Amino acid sequence: MLKTIDRMIAGFRSFKAAYYEQRPERVMTLVEGSQSPEVVLIACSDSRVDPAILTNAEPGELFVVRNVAALVPPFENDGRYHGTSAALEYAVRDLKVSDAVILSHSNCGGVKALVAARNGSVSDRTFINPWMSLMGECATDADPDVVSKESLKRSLANLRTFPFVQAAEAAGYLRLHGWWFDMKAGVLYALNEKTGEFEARA
Amino acid sequence: MLKTIDRMIAGFRSFKAAYYEQRPERVMTLVEGSQSPEVVLIACSDSRVDPAILTNAEPGELFVVRNVAALVPPFENDGRYHGTSAALEYAVRDLKVSDAVILSHSNCGGVKALVAARNGSVSDRTFINPWMSLMGECATDADPDVVSKESLKRSLANLRTFPFVQAAEAAGYLRLHGWWFDMKAGVLYALNEKTGEFEARA
Amino acid sequence: MLKTIDRMIAGFRSFKAAYYEQRPERVMTLVEGSQSPEVVLIACSDSRVDPAILTNAEPGELFVVRNVAALVPPFENDGRYHGTSAALEYAVRDLKVSDAVILSHSNCGGVKALVAARNGSVSDRTFINPWMSLMGECATDADPDVVSKESLKRSLANLRTFPFVQAAEAAGYLRLHGWWFDMKAGVLYALNEKTGEFEARA
Amino acid sequence: MLKTIDRMIAGFRSFKAAYYEQRPERVMTLVEGSQSPEVVLIACSDSRVDPAILTNAEPGELFVVRNVAALVPPFENDGRYHGTSAALEYAVRDLKVSDAVILSHSNCGGVKALVAARNGSVSDRTFINPWMSLMGECATDADPDVVSKESLKRSLANLRTFPFVQAAEAAGYLRLHGWWFDMKAGVLYALNEKTGEFEARA
Numbered sequence: 001m002l003k004t005i006d007r008m009i010a011g012f013r014s015f016k017a018a019y020y021e022q023r024p025e026r027v028m029t030l031v032e033g034s035q036s037p038e039v040v041l042i043a044c045s046d047s048r049v050d051p052a053i054l055t056n057a058e059p060g061e062l063f064v065v066r067n068v069a070a071l072v073p074p075f076e077n078d079g080r081y082h083g084t085s086a087a088l089e090y091a092v093r094d095l096k097v098s099d100a101v102i103l104s105h106s107n108c109g110g111v112k113a114l115v116a117a118r119n120g121s122v123s124d125r126t127f128i129n130p131w132m133s134l135m136g137e138c139a140t141d142a143d144p145d146v147v148s149k150e151s152l153k154r155s156l157a158n159l160r161t162f163p164f165v166q167a168a169e170a171a172g173y174l175r176l177h178g179w180w181f182d183m184k185a186g187v188l189y190a191l192n193e194k195t196g197e198f199e200a201r202a
Numbered sequence: 203m204l205k206t207i208d209r210m211i212a213g214f215r216s217f218k219a220a221y222y223e224q225r226p227e228r229v230m231t232l233v234e235g236s237q238s239p240e241v242v243l244i245a246c247s248d249s250r251v252d253p254a255i256l257t258n259a260e261p262g263e264l265f266v267v268r269n270v271a272a273l274v275p276p277f278e279n280d281g282r283y284h285g286t287s288a289a290l291e292y293a294v295r296d297l298k299v300s301d302a303v304i305l306s307h308s309n310c311g312g313v314k315a316l317v318a319a320r321n322g323s324v325s326d327r328t329f330i331n332p333w334m335s336l337m338g339e340c341a342t343d344a345d346p347d348v349v350s351k352e353s354l355k356r357s358l359a360n361l362r363t364f365p366f367v368q369a370a371e372a373a374g375y376l377r378l379h380g381w382w383f384d385m386k387a388g389v390l391y392a393l394n395e396k397t398g399e400f401e402a403r404a
Numbered sequence: 405m406l407k408t409i410d411r412m413i414a415g416f417r418s419f420k421a422a423y424y425e426q427r428p429e430r431v432m433t434l435v436e437g438s439q440s441p442e443v444v445l446i447a448c449s450d451s452r453v454d455p456a457i458l459t460n461a462e463p464g465e466l467f468v469v470r471n472v473a474a475l476v477p478p479f480e481n482d483g484r485y486h487g488t489s490a491a492l493e494y495a496v497r498d499l500k501v502s503d504a505v506i507l508s509h510s511n512c513g514g515v516k517a518l519v520a521a522r523n524g525s526v527s528d529r530t531f532i533n534p535w536m537s538l539m540g541e542c543a544t545d546a547d548p549d550v551v552s553k554e555s556l557k558r559s560l561a562n563l564r565t566f567p568f569v570q571a572a573e574a575a576g577y578l579r580l581h582g583w584w585f586d587m588k589a590g591v592l593y594a595l596n597e598k599t600g601e602f603e604a605r606a
Numbered sequence: 607m608l609k610t611i612d613r614m615i616a617g618f619r620s621f622k623a624a625y626y627e628q629r630p631e632r633v634m635t636l637v638e639g640s641q642s643p644e645v646v647l648i649a650c651s652d653s654r655v656d657p658a659i660l661t662n663a664e665p666g667e668l669f670v671v672r673n674v675a676a677l678v679p680p681f682e683n684d685g686r687y688h689g690t691s692a693a694l695e696y697a698v699r700d701l702k703v704s705d706a707v708i709l710s711h712s713n714c715g716g717v718k719a720l721v722a723a724r725n726g727s728v729s730d731r732t733f734i735n736p737w738m739s740l741m742g743e744c745a746t747d748a749d750p751d752v753v754s755k756e757s758l759k760r761s762l763a764n765l766r767t768f769p770f771v772q773a774a775e776a777a778g779y780l781r782l783h784g785w786w787f788d789m790k791a792g793v794l795y796a797l798n799e800k801t802g803e804f805e806a807r808a
Contacts, residue, residue, distance in 0.1 A: 002428070004240040004263050005301045005379070010425035011258030012390050012404045014418045018662055020388035021414035024406070030250045031385050034311055037249035038206040045289050047239035047265045048232045052254040056213030056624055061206050063249045066268040067285035068292055076283075079332050083269035083285050086333035087247050090270055093327070094315060099207045109236055113296060125295070130281050131288035177207070183233050186222035188214050202214045204630070212627035216620045220460055223616035226608070258422055408644040408667050409705045409783070415662030416794050416808045424792035434654045435789050438715055441653035442610040449693045451643035451669045452636045456658040460617030465610050467653045470672040471689035472696055480687075483736050487673035487689050490737035491651050494674055497731070498719060503611045513640055517700060529699070534685050535692035581611070587637050590626035592618050606618045 037063040040091035044070040069110040072155040105181040111144040239265040242293035246272040270312040274357040307383040313346040441467040444495035448474040473514040476559040509585040643669040646697035650676040674716040678761040711787040717750040
């Protein structure tokens with residue numbers, strides 16, 4: 001059985017032949033200029049929910065941040081390293097994206113780990129516990145999918161604590177979206193922020 | 203012209219029909235169980251270098267962290283929010299991946315922004331400047347591609363400041379890889395850590 | 405602008421890397437054994453309606469005959485060269501497929517050529533005129549899409565003039581399908597043979 | 607296990623979402639105008655060697671004829687049904703393609719059937735035997751791959767018996783290519799007509 005690391009190299013050869021040799025017109029503009037994606041997507045690191053695969057994306061379309069559980073921390077202006085915040089700032093202020101999507105999902109291993117940690121079953125994690133504490137009180141529910149959906153709402157709220165997001169949304173330049181992927185059913189939901197309900201979109 | 207946000211929904215329908223309806227055997231095991239990727243990949247948020255597209259990946263293969271410039275911060279045990287570190291910890295300790303790949307690339311907008319910031323041309327960024335300072339002294343070079351390659355070496359060094367990475371690598375359970383994608387030429391390089399040279403792999 | 409013939413070679417490299425190097429398990433069984441497709445598909449040569457692209461097929465799934473207008477000639481036992489009949493015989497008697505699909509489509513250049521020939525505008529074609537005469541009286545309509553649908557029904561009737569098709573269908577081993585692709589609308593129709601109506605399937 | 611016929615419908619939904627909904631710009635020109643492929647490809651009906659999959663083709667690129675063993679019969683002006691000849695005539699005279707490719711392959715079930723028929727093991731086939739007799743004397747070799755390659759040369763010779771092919775080739779408007787796909791090794795060969803040798807191309 002081929003190792004994934006070797007599949008990646010072979011897969012790169014397939015990509016290179018398809019994009020650089022067969023249809024160079026699909027990448028040349030991107031490669032010679034700079035990127036101008038319309039969307040910043042905050043997604044989960046989970047290997048099963050790759051956003052480019054899920055949305056059949058092409059190079060150049062999505063500026064993607066991926067972390068465990070697709071969390072957005074609140075605005076903290078302390079001069080420290082904030083990877084997700086830096087990416088958001090760059091996407092909104094420099095790339096001037098028109099849409100910001102937070103995409104979380106069912107059956108999330110990260111959320112399950114959090115729920116397990118809350119139950120004391122995994123106690124010696126240095127980083128994952130503080131990180132998952134971003135989910136806050138919504139993490140108390142026993143159902144990981146409920147936790148995941150509530151956490152998505154909290155991440156949207158956190159997103160709005162960034163002054164540049166607030167300003168861009170208020171000015172009508174930026175739209176925020178909360179999407180939730182039901183991995184078992186294969187259904188994509190969008191949060192209706194007016195009703196608080198998740199509505200099937202596809 | 204269709205907006206990217208609408209293309210994403212249509213793309214999801216294409217994904218759903220292809221994976222859930224046409225070839226459910228390719229996702230059912232993943233969906234019913236949990237993920238077991240062999241690789242954690244730290245990649246850049248840049249829209250032009252999506253790792254799933256670049257490596258022709260399938261769902262379940264890559265646990266992916268994406269941030270600006272594919273940076274790994276050093277180990278900091280301060281109880282604060284560390285998204286990249288939390289993902290690494292989860293990948294190595296919980297998912298027990300066998301390979302960790304840092305993938306950076308030429309023509310990186312984030313690196314250019316850093317070089318510009320160093321030159322004083324962009325001074326009011328709250329997050330991107332501290333984040334890019336992770337690149338440290340390697341950021342002084344004028345050529346963004348040189349900065350990007352040196353930064354990759356630094357990120358590999360930072361990766362080895364995590365006790366769980368050190369232990370796993372020493373025990374032979376984890377291999378570290380530094381890859382660099384020359385976007386203009388369409389060539390993938392791998393860092394040879396013995397020589398410090400980048401060698402074309404594909 | 406790259407010539408198609410060169411794109412084909414580059415495209416083959418992409419296929420080879422993806423199937424033979426990255427995911428050999430998807431072709432190895434096929435390559436080491438023999439084919440065992442479930443479906444014989446009679447489709448049009450038109451470059452815009454490639455059946456593998458239209459159905460997102462994988463190697464090994466479809467035994468495909470393609471000729472102008474997806475026509476099936478009637479059974480003629482004269483010892484001459486009959487390409488379509490030979491393929492049908494091989495598919496049904498040797499491969500023992502369970503389904504035979506005739507797939508025709510709107511905006512068919514071949515059908516337009518036939519209608520034009522009927523109007524006397526193209527008179528010096530040696531082969532295309534006799535071939536298209538297979539459409540028979542249904543070719544008198546002025547609307548190429550009507551001609552195409554009527555011709556599909558005739559091809560299904562011709563298919564049933566082959567003794568081995570008759571026998572296999574009567575025995576319940578072979579099902580016949582008439583599909584029609586509306587290229588403008590992007591809709592796939594299936595002929596309901598009981599009502600004679602084309603019903604949208606996808 | 608899903609039946610192929612049902613996978614085809616789901617696959618069509620995936621195609622439709624990807625091309626008609628997500629990236630309509632890739633098909634709209636094709637759909638609203640007429641086809642203008644540069645290549646006519648004569649390929650085998652074998653399910654394992656689909657030319658669109660093998661060359662990673664897009665809609666509109668290849669005008670494809672498929673019959674058992676990718677055979678081209680000689681020019682016969684007898685007013686009868688000649689599917690392959692009709693397609694060639696339409697491709698060369700009406701579509702004015704610049705390249706004609708005959709693509710045959712190793713491990714061909716049709717060729718094996720022919721060799722078996724020659725040995726008397728399958729005697730009651732009405733169509734496949736006359737059709738495969740097109741291979742003529744080259745079919746006497748015991749190795750199906752040798753037969754397949756010699757048959758490819760004969761098909762190229764037959765192609766040149768068509769007056770419109772002769773004229774187009776002589777005028778420099780049409781180039782002929784003989785390709786042979788080694789299915790086991792995953793290698794594509796092109797016939798060098800000057801030396802008679804098959805040379806690896808990819």
